Amino acid sequence: xxxxxxxxxxxxxxxxxxxxxxxxxxxxxxxxxxxxxxxxxxxxxxxxxxxxxxxxxxxxxxxxxxxxxxxxxxxxxxxxxxxxxxxxxxxxxxxxxxxxxxxxxxxxxxxxxxxxxxxxxxxxxxxxxxxxxxxxxxxxxxxxxxxxxxxxxxxxxxxxxxxxxxxxxxxxxxxxxxxxxxxxxxxxxxxxxxxxxxxxxxxxxxxxxxxxxxxxxxxxxxxxxxxxxxxxxxxxxxxxxxxxxxxxxxxxxxxxxxxxxxxxxxxxxxxxxxxxxxxxxxxxxxxxxxxxxxxxxxxxxxxxxxxxxxxxxxxxxxxxxxxxxxxxxxxxxxxxxxxxxxxxxxxxxxxxxxxxxxxxxxxxxxxxxxxxxxxxxxxxxxxxxxxxxxxxxxxxxxxxxxxxxxxxxxxxxxxxxxxxxxxxxxxxxxxxxxxxxxxxxxxxxxxxxxxxxxxxxxxxxxxxxxxxxxxxxxxxxxxxxxxxxxxxxxxxxxxxxxxxxx
RNA sequence: GGUCCGUUCGUCUAGGGGUUAGGACCUCAGAUUUUCAUUCUGGUAACACGGGUUCGAUUCCCGUACGGACUACCA
Numbered sequence: 001x002x003x004x005x006x007x008x009x010x011x012x013x014x015x016x017x018x019x020x021x022x023x024x025x026x027x028x029x030x031x032x033x034x035x036x037x038x039x040x041x042x043x044x045x046x047x048x049x050x051x052x053x054x055x056x057x058x059x060x061x062x063x064x065x066x067x068x069x070x071x072x073x074x075x076x077x078x079x080x081x082x083x084x085x086x087x088x089x090x091x092x093x094x095x096x097x098x099x100x101x102x103x104x105x106x107x108x109x110x111x112x113x114x115x116x117x118x119x120x121x122x123x124x125x126x127x128x129x130x131x132x133x134x135x136x137x138x139x140x141x142x143x144x145x146x147x148x149x150x151x152x153x154x155x156x157x158x159x160x161x162x163x164x165x166x167x168x169x170x171x172x173x174x175x176x177x178x179x180x181x182x183x184x185x186x187x188x189x190x191x192x193x194x195x196x197x198x199x200x201x202x203x204x205x206x207x208x209x210x211x212x213x214x215x216x217x218x219x220x221x222x223x224x225x226x227x228x229x230x231x232x233x234x235x236x237x238x239x240x241x242x243x244x245x246x247x248x249x250x251x252x253x254x255x256x257x258x259x260x261x262x263x264x265x266x267x268x269x270x271x272x273x274x275x276x277x278x279x280x281x282x283x284x285x286x287x288x289x290x291x292x293x294x295x296x297x298x299x300x301x302x303x304x305x306x307x308x309x310x311x312x313x314x315x316x317x318x319x320x321x322x323x324x325x326x327x328x329x330x331x332x333x334x335x336x337x338x339x340x341x342x343x344x345x346x347x348x349x350x351x352x353x354x355x356x357x358x359x360x361x362x363x364x365x366x367x368x369x370x371x372x373x374x375x376x377x378x379x380x381x382x383x384x385x386x387x388x389x390x391x392x393x394x395x396x397x398x399x400x401x402x403x404x405x406x407x408x409x410x411x412x413x414x415x416x417x418x419x420x421x422x423x424x425x426x427x428x429x430x431x432x433x434x435x436x437x438x439x440x441x442x443x444x445x446x447x448x449x450x451x452x453x454x455x456x457x458x459x460x461x462x463x464x465x466x467x468x469x470x471x472x473x474x475x476x477x478x479x480x481x482x483x484x485x486x487x488x489x490x491x492x493x494x495x496x497x498x499x500x501x502x
Numbered sequence: 503g504g505u506c507c508g509u510u511c512g513u514c515u516a517g518g519g520g521u522u523a524g525g526a527c528c529u530c531a532g533a534u535u536u537u538c539a540u541u542c543u544g545g546u547a548a549c550a551c552g553g554g555u556u557c558g559a560u561u562c563c564c565g566u567a568c569g570g571a572c573u574a575c576c577a
Contacts, residue, residue: 009577010577011576011577013576013577043577045577046576046577048576049577111575125504125573156575158575174507177507178506179505179506180505183504183505183506183573184505185573187574188574190575191575195575197574197575198576198577199577202577218507218508218570218571219571219572220577221571221572222506222571222573223572224506225506247507247508247570248570248571250570252513255569256569256570257570303514303515304514307515310525311516311525311526313514313525313526330515331507331508332509332570333507333508333571334514334515335513336513337513337528339513339527339528340513340514340528343527343528344527350540385540388539397539459536460536462537466537466538472537472538473537473538474538475537475538476538476539478537
């Protein structure tokens, strides 16, 4: 595989879909694996769908994901510009060449004309069977065409699809896909606003930018024969890239392509970063803001449609680069399983060094305007480390170390709060208040003493103690909790609970 | 409707003419943890269907069913 050059070519029509991130990832992995080049091209040929901020968003998302761009928008390169709206003349020139050689023609049909044609014949398309009934340079005289163009009548340029030719797409993932050219229609190449359509722009740019592999979503497979035809008409058959059409990301339940609607409905993000739609003002949550680590997302995404053929599941970007091959990409679509994504996140979050966890905790504490010494943060983090899936869990599970419980779990109280417990807690409170700092072991001994003084086994009142201290029944080791809280705070919370709960 | 693509546990998948069809997530049970979580052990659970080829098919071929994508002057 000489000189691999791949591109990720999104449209700036809104936030980047998570499936787009996976497509970018596979391109990136192949580029890095082969020492090739990763190119970012922005396909902004549809002016009506342009959304301000979308390009910036794409750049930010890729950066967050750790997908680096070697060439293209944002970094420049030898084939600039990389924004298709800035390459207009190039496409026009190429379209003209096609016309000159009889592979394309101009068409003047209005929307009403097209509609009428479709009405006339069911399932009709603009192709070899209908093009001679339409208003185009094949049916009009040269003079008429020239006049229409001179008077500024809008027109498009269409490809002239040859009849009855078998076109074979050799897809790296799907093998040979054969299509009869008669099934294809005379697709518009240049729109009436002078901009190219995807089909033309894509082929011209991939050739000019010397792309070696086109790795894109399966939704492009049906138009791949058209693209191949274009390569042939331009005389670029030898330089045509290899194609790899990726299976789609499917919705978690039922069937169909994963959509934003599904994500909203099931309560998880679909965009890498939070996105605010500039037109509607609607804010859509992002994976980053939901607490997903980029490493976890990348690992998760890589495994949706690809696997290394071993039982290893945790892969760093470097490991993915080493293991990735297009041959091991599957053919069937994958349902987007958010639970698996959470599992990956848990794995990555827990394996971070303690210092990172401390930093995470300090961040949330700052948000809540709580001061905390590093050593205390360290204690809390140590107690919580094995219990977190998202960074926010450090706060949700750790806040009881910084503020007394706001409420007491009613069920827990009715089950575990007893007269015996109150007596033991009182006794323990009077002891523990003497010790500003107390170790877990000391706390344990003290509780046992208090319990036996009341003729009770300590095990019977531990749940009540936990309720008094944390408001509920779950949390880190109780003795460790007391150690972190300290004797004074422990006593204060017991006091409060005993006087509040009857 | 037409064209194309696909189909192994609920999910992500490995595998491949003769296997106890393997792993992970989820789930369930047990152990550990005087809680919960973690951790450990174990369990439930799959080759869409029908033909053919073959001594033998989940694996190869054909068909059917089901699902999906595409069918715009959107990408």
